[in-house]
Amino acid sequence: MRICIIGGGLTGLTAAYHLGNDHEVDVYEKRRSLGGCLSSYEIGDYHIEEFYHHCFAWDTRLISLMESLHISDRLEWLKGTTGYFAGGTVYPLNTPGEILKYPLLTFPDKMRLGLLTLQSRKMDVESLDHITARDFIVRRIGERAYNSFFEPLLVSKFGDSRNDISAAWLISRIGIRSNRGISGESLGYLKGGFHMLVDALSTHVGRQCIIRLHDPVTSITREHGKWNVHGKLYDTVISTIPPNLLAGSGLPESLSIPYQGAACMLLSLDQDVTSGTYWLNMRERAPYGAVISHTNFVPVERYGERLVYLASYFQGTVPVGLDHRMIDDFCQRFHVDSAAIRWHRMAVDPYAGPLYTVNFRKKILPYEKNGLYLAGMFSFPNYPERSMNGAVVAGEEVADLVSRGVSG
Ligand SMILES: Cc1cc2nc3c(=O)[nH]c(=O)nc-3n(C[C@H](O)[C@H](O)[C@H](O)COP(=O)(O)OP(=O)(O)OC[C@H]3O[C@@H](n4cnc5c(N)ncnc54)[C@H](O)[C@@H]3O)c2cc1C
Structure with a gap:
C-alpha cells in the first residue's frame, strides 16, 4: 500500500515506524526537522527540548517504544519538585510538612x-x-x-x-x-534529552520511508478511489496535524477542535532562581504561568549552565511583545540582572494542545473519517490531556487500523 503521513511529530513518526516495513510510506513535515512539539535546540554539545518535557512511570507504551529502539537504558527517574511563587517567596509543596506550612491555605x-x-x-x-x-x-x-x-x-x-x-x-x-512519594515526584527523562527518542525514531523511519522535510501539505483531493497529495497518488492518508489545519486543503468536510498555543522562553543563567524547585507555579498574574528550572531536575553539570523555561499559553495568535514582557517581568520578580541571562530562545506553537473545555469528549475524532485516517492530540489516547505516551498510542493504533484496512 502507498501511504502518506502528514506530520513528522511523535504520532506521525510512530505510525511510520509501524507501517514502513510493509508499505511504501512518505512522511510530509512542514518544518526543516522532525519532532513537532518534541523538537529540541542544539546548544553547543547538548540538546534541550524547545518545550519542557518529562514522562511518567505509567507511560508504558512510550517506554516500550524506547525499548524497541534500544534507548530505554537512557531513561532515568529523577526527582521533580514543585512549589508556588507568591508575594516574592518560593513555597515548596512536596512533603506533607511543606504543605502544612504553606500559609495561603487554611x-x-x-x-x-x-x-x-x-x-x-x-x-x-x-x-x-x-x-x-x-x-x-x-x-x-x-x-x-x-x-x-x-x-x-x-x-x-x-x-x-x-x-x-x-x-x-x-x-x-x-x-x-499527586502520585508521588513522601519527598516528591519521580519523573522520567532521557539522558541526552528526548532528542534521543526523536533521533532514534527518525533514523529508523528514514531507513524504510521517504521523509519529506520542509514540505507542508496544502491540498488533499480524492481521485478515482485514491488520494492526491501534491500530485502523488496514495491509497491511504494519515493526518496527524491539527484537524483545523486541514480546512481549505480540498477536503469536503471541515473538522474543528479547539486548540491553544504555547510560548516557551528558554533562558541560560548561572544562578538558581527557584530555590532548588523544578516546577514553580506563579500565584500572581505574570506573562508566564510557571517557571520551570530544568537544571533543578536534570543535573546542571550536563549542561554547564542553568536552564530555565518561562511557560505561557495563549489562544489565537501569540501576544505581541510577549518575549520582552516575559524577560522584563522575570528579571524584576526574581531579582535577576538582565546581563546575567547568557542567551535566550523562544519557541511558539499555536497548536500546542487541545483546549479541554466542557464536553470535549464528544469532540474527540475517530481514527477514520470519510476514508481519511486521523490521529494525534485530538484522539482518545490524549484525553483528557495530551502527552508523549498518548502520541505513541495514537500512532500505533492508527497504524494497526490502516494495516488491517479497518475503519475505527
Ligand atoms: C509546552 C509543551 C509541553 C509539553 N510537555 C510534555 C510533557 O512534559 N510530557 C508529555 O508526555 N508530553 C508533553 N507535551 C505533549 C507532547 O509533546 C505532545 O503530545 C506530542 O509531542 C504530540 O505529538 P504529535 O505528533 O501528535 O503532534 P505535533 O508534535 O504537533 O506534530 C505535528 C507535526 O505536524 C507538522 N505539520 C503541521 N502542519 C503540517 C502540514 N500542513 N504539512 C506537514 N506537516 C505539518 C508540525 O510541524 C509537527 O511537526 C508537551 C507539549 C507542549 C506543547
Whole structure:
C-alpha cells in the first residue's frame, strides 16, 4: 500500500515506524526537522527540548517504544519538585510538612484538598467531562481554596478560557501529579534529552520511508478511489496535524477542535532562581504561568549552565511583545540582572494542545473519517490531556487500523 503521513511529530513518526516495513510510506513535515512539539535546540554539545518535557512511570507504551529502539537504558527517574511563587517567596509543596506550612491555605482547606487529591486517582474522569473545573472545585473544597490555589493554575494554563475547562482535565492532572512519594515526584527523562527518542525514531523511519522535510501539505483531493497529495497518488492518508489545519486543503468536510498555543522562553543563567524547585507555579498574574528550572531536575553539570523555561499559553495568535514582557517581568520578580541571562530562545506553537473545555469528549475524532485516517492530540489516547505516551498510542493504533484496512 502507498501511504502518506502528514506530520513528522511523535504520532506521525510512530505510525511510520509501524507501517514502513510493509508499505511504501512518505512522511510530509512542514518544518526543516522532525519532532513537532518534541523538537529540541542544539546548544553547543547538548540538546534541550524547545518545550519542557518529562514522562511518567505509567507511560508504558512510550517506554516500550524506547525499548524497541534500544534507548530505554537512557531513561532515568529523577526527582521533580514543585512549589508556588507568591508575594516574592518560593513555597515548596512536596512533603506533607511543606504543605502544612504553606500559609495561603487554611488548615481545613488543606484537609479538603488532601482528601480530594487522594480520591482523584479513583475518580471516573469521563463522568466529569460536562462539569467545569471551577464548579467542581468550589463545590468540593470551597471558593476560597479555588481562588487561592486552583484559579492561578487554570489561568496560567488556559488564560481567559479557564472558566470553560472541564473537571475531567483538572482531576486527571491532580491524579497524575499527586502520585508521588513522601519527598516528591519521580519523573522520567532521557539522558541526552528526548532528542534521543526523536533521533532514534527518525533514523529508523528514514531507513524504510521517504521523509519529506520542509514540505507542508496544502491540498488533499480524492481521485478515482485514491488520494492526491501534491500530485502523488496514495491509497491511504494519515493526518496527524491539527484537524483545523486541514480546512481549505480540498477536503469536503471541515473538522474543528479547539486548540491553544504555547510560548516557551528558554533562558541560560548561572544562578538558581527557584530555590532548588523544578516546577514553580506563579500565584500572581505574570506573562508566564510557571517557571520551570530544568537544571533543578536534570543535573546542571550536563549542561554547564542553568536552564530555565518561562511557560505561557495563549489562544489565537501569540501576544505581541510577549518575549520582552516575559524577560522584563522575570528579571524584576526574581531579582535577576538582565546581563546575567547568557542567551535566550523562544519557541511558539499555536497548536500546542487541545483546549479541554466542557464536553470535549464528544469532540474527540475517530481514527477514520470519510476514508481519511486521523490521529494525534485530538484522539482518545490524549484525553483528557495530551502527552508523549498518548502520541505513541495514537500512532500505533492508527497504524494497526490502516494495516488491517479497518475503519475505527
Ligand atoms: C509546552 C509543551 C509541553 C509539553 N510537555 C510534555 C510533557 O512534559 N510530557 C508529555 O508526555 N508530553 C508533553 N507535551 C505533549 C507532547 O509533546 C505532545 O503530545 C506530542 O509531542 C504530540 O505529538 P504529535 O505528533 O501528535 O503532534 P505535533 O508534535 O504537533 O506534530 C505535528 C507535526 O505536524 C507538522 N505539520 C503541521 N502542519 C503540517 C502540514 N500542513 N504539512 C506537514 N506537516 C505539518 C508540525 O510541524 C509537527 O511537526 C508537551 C507539549 C507542549 C506543547
